[in-house]
Amino acid sequence: MAEHVHDCIVVGAGPAGAAAALQLARDGLDVVVFERGKRPGEKNVMSGVLLTRKLHSLVPDFRQRAPLQRCITEEIICILGQDEALRLPALRNYRRLSYDHQAFTVFRSEFDAWFAQQAVEAGAELIPATLVEDLIWKNGCVAGVHTRRGDLRARVVIGADGVNSTVAEKSGLRSPPQPAEVSLIVRQILDLPSEQIEERFALQPGEGVILQFGGLVSGPPPVPPNPSTSSGHRLGGLGGQGAYYTELYTNRDSLSLTAEAPLDVLQACGVPAYDVLAARERHPYIARLIQGAKLREYQAHLIPWGGVDDLSCLYGNGVLLAGDAGKFTTEDGVGSWPAMASGVAAARAVKHACEKGDFSQATLAAYRDFLDEEGLIETQREARQAWQHEGWYHKIRRRYPDHLLRIARRYFDDWLMEEAEHPYSPWGELYHGLIKPVAPWYVRWPLGLATWVDTRRWRRHQARK
């Protein structure tokens, strides 16, 4: 008897895999999803916010049914100094509660399980606790997957197995991630009763905030850079300091505190990510917000960023890559909606190939068009651009916190500063700190001149006093 050949195998039941399976099942195709966890979501970590742009079109009534924590109504950006914090203007928008495309904090362990269940209800078959270890080839075309529990054949395989994708590597489409292309995120969940969260952040039940923290974290002197590794020349000597993103999110009855940095930055700084997180916990601004909270869980994950160089590495003979496996993240590292959108695009490409009866790379190239419809080609391009300019961004991120804090100190008349010698007038400080490092020459020259005049006048004024 001939072995049964499924229409499609999806590897990984995260947002990309589940979205692909849901779409395929709705299109009436015979689809099998493999998940290495006992339950979808138990291996997955993200910083904490789900953007529901794509989810809304897949499951319009998700707000009533999905396990959501809090709807984000405010984003706050803070620059942290050694023992001070500068809160930048933030917008709290209560209308967001009535938007179609809200942002929610979710626990992936709950959300992914629910989302995969939607695919199962639509007719997909889910095989949990099974690791896909290799691909089966037939005439130079991927024809199935190999697991410890047996082989399974399909006409096409969608690799949605995350950043360390087995499908991407075994199919030869992509090599394992390089340190400059991924960032490590460490996260801890802190228990805090919901009434206390609502009191501390001035929220109503169901509302939530994101706090993003910038600023430098100091560490021990770094290992001398080795010119043979990419970190050596890409970012230059970091002097034991690195700019890390730290974020704090509100869940229903807990907080998530995360620290994130590209692996090559971590490596060059020589500070382990958990030390960064601990340093952030100790910062007085954060310490007061998380006071009394009890540690519930500690997590770590890699997040791909910077997009792919060449989109043709996203599809091969009988194989497609979606989600983190295809590096679908925005330039800010948001991966939730691009994962779902790329899953849907992959599902459409598979349907297109099934109609044609051909699963070669040439037919699956229709994936490009479907990605374009979802706006993901643009996302990939933007992410790539941001990644290529990373050295420059990094310089800015390292310098800006100091400048901003200095300007803020003058602006808010910190009494410690009264004695200090100032090289520039208050306006001059603004120009030299913020505008000069980034502006092109035609902005720099006139403003530089104005600053010089202003500083002279200011000096004369000071001298008269």
Next chain:
Amino acid sequence: MEAHLDAKLATLISKPDPEPHIVVQAELCLACEERPCTIVCPANLYWWTGDQMVHNCEGCLECGSCRAVCPHGAITWRYPRGGYGVRYRWG
């Protein structure tokens, strides 16, 4: 509040794969000067004793950082088999 790394790791539920999912060719580590794995591993599973590299497979958070940073390709890392490894309850 501020828990030490061991206390943080103690919050996790993990079922180690009897077939080790990390294999290190320790002889390659002898020539390594930077040893980035000892810095980036978020569970601190790699450490340098002064004359050799020691690692532990239990308690791995399955992020894959060690494999990505290893400059000599000494670390063979794969996912633990299905049903094994870390289980995040609040991922």
